Amino acid sequence: MRRRARHGARLPAQRRGPGPREALHRDGHRGGATPGRGPRAQQEGGGAGSRGAGTDRTSSRIRGNVRRGGVGRTQGAVLPSAAGAGWCRIIQRSGAFEGRTYVSQLPELEVLRKDLERDVVGKRVKEVLVHAAKLGSRHVSESGFVKALAGQRISAVSRRGVHLLFELEEGHALVVRLGASGALSRETASEKAGPHTRLIATFTTGGSLHYVDPGEGGELAVLPMAEIATLPAVSSAGIDPLAETFTWRAFGEELVRRGGPLKRLLVDPTFVVGLGDLYSDEILWAAGLSGRRPAASLSSQEMRRLYRALLEVLHDAVKQRTADGLPPVEEEDFEESEQGDWLKVWARETQPCLRCRQPIHHDEIVEGLHAYQCRNCQT
Ligand SMILES: [Zn+2]
Incomplete structure (x- = not known):
């Protein structure tokens, strides 16, 4: 039977150096992942020059899948879930995150x-x-x-x-x-x-x-x-940052009007559509803001930073996914892929923050909501 090159919205694999085993489970690896083989691990453990090599290997592996399947990358597709459309399938670790959850992407x-x-x-x-x-x-x-x-x-x-x-x-x-x-x-x-x-x-x-x-x-x-x-999910949908133009002022006003912690706001599809745990964490890291921060406490400069981070992270992700292909749906393909090495904070628990070198934590920052963030430079 030929191998299908179907791609899906699975979460990027953990690609880090030797680290906590539970992190592998969180991302759905069944114990078969090879720690430290990804470009990120090489970059951090192997010094300069290794990034390029790892990236090349990723590309050829993805192209290899396409060849084996006899189909192009465009044949793959992933779809959103019911509640605001989940994209990436995240297999979380134990405790509050037990089981599989799906988030908009x-x-x-x-x-x-x-x-x-x-x-x-x-x-x-x-x-x-x-x-x-x-x-x-x-x-x-x-x-x-x-x-x-x-x-x-x-x-x-x-x-x-x-x-x-x-x-x-x-x-x-x-x-x-x-x-x-x-x-x-x-x-x-x-x-x-x-x-x-x-x-x-x-x-x-x-x-x-x-x-x-x-x-x-x-x-x-x-x-x-x-x-x-x-349609209910359409009529109640919030801003679509990849389809609409909006100013930082309008964004900030809506942020303050809604109030509450930033993390909760960003994953609310009636505020911004299609942001899951992954991209909300990346946006908050890029903005240097903690997900715990109440929206009303933001200065206008911080609002502008969050607005810029929102647009930049999403547009960069589109570029990355366009270049790399969507993450594979099939478990065995997913484990082989090195998707997600370009993410700055998501799934990097215990690794040094790329900005300040302090360790990244994965905490419950708001009731029921966890986030990867740097306690030092996200304030
Ligand atoms: Zn930091």
């Missing part, structure tokens, strides 16, 4: 959208197979959904918050909200459905699009474009 969703845009725009759907997919309330039957999609030409792939929209003819769109563990992949037309395949759409020009989700939470619907704004 806007950059991965945007990279996926661009990949799909290149791949399927202009194609006409030939046949549609649906199996055990959760269909939007508009569809009373699978046959109604199939009828609405079959024969339609895809004119664009856009995004509304965490929903991917395959724009169709006559003002309709196939709306896909990926389940937390969902993935979209481009396959050959003859590729058979697996046990968790929810949707197969073949194209008249060959090839097909598969939506696979071993979990629950994803949803599909064909809707008039005008109705999409009324």
Whole structure:
């Protein structure tokens, strides 16, 4: 059986030098990870010059996956979860973080959208197979959904918050909200459905699009474009920093109006869509602010710093994910990858802060919310 080059929104792997074993479990490694082999570990333990070598190896490994699978990076896709659309699947360690949690990850969703845009725009759907997919309330039957999609030409792939929209003819769109563990992949037309395949759409020009989700939470619907704004997750969505222009003043005013600790605000999809634990931690580190800080206590200079960090971290992540490819969904591919070496603070517990060299901590900073941060330079 050929190896699929499906990519998903798994969290970046721990790539650090010999460190606490529990950290490996947190990221879902099943004990098979090789500590210290990543570029980050080499950089810190091996001195100058090792970064480039490690990066090259990462790239070739990702390209290698593509070759083995016979498919391009664009075939991989990950999808968001129900509650505000989770992206990266994070396997947390014990205690309050036991089990798997899913968080919104806007950059991965945007990279996926661009990949799909290149791949399927202009194609006409030939046949549609649906199996055990959760269909939007508009569809009373699978046959109604199939009828609405079959024969339609895809004119664009856009995004509304965490929903991917395959724009169709006559003002309709196939709306896909990926389940937390969902993935979209481009396959050959003859590729058979697996046990968790929810949707197969073949194209008249060959090839097909598969939506696979071993979990629950994803949803599909064909809707008039005008109705999409009324979907609850869309109508309640906050700022989309990758799609909207907004000033630091407007951002700051909303921050103060809402109040509360910064960490809680940043992961609230009604304030900013698609930020999970990972990117909220990266943004706070870049801004030099603690996630515990009450929004109302920020000076205007600090608000500007947070605003800049928000935009820079997300745009940089899109660039990184575009260059590296989305993290693989398959466990074995994930363990081989060195995704996430470019992150500054996330999953770097006990490592020296890249700014002040003090150790990074992973604490519960607000009730129910943990964060990786530097206690010294994030104030
Ligand atoms: Zn620091």
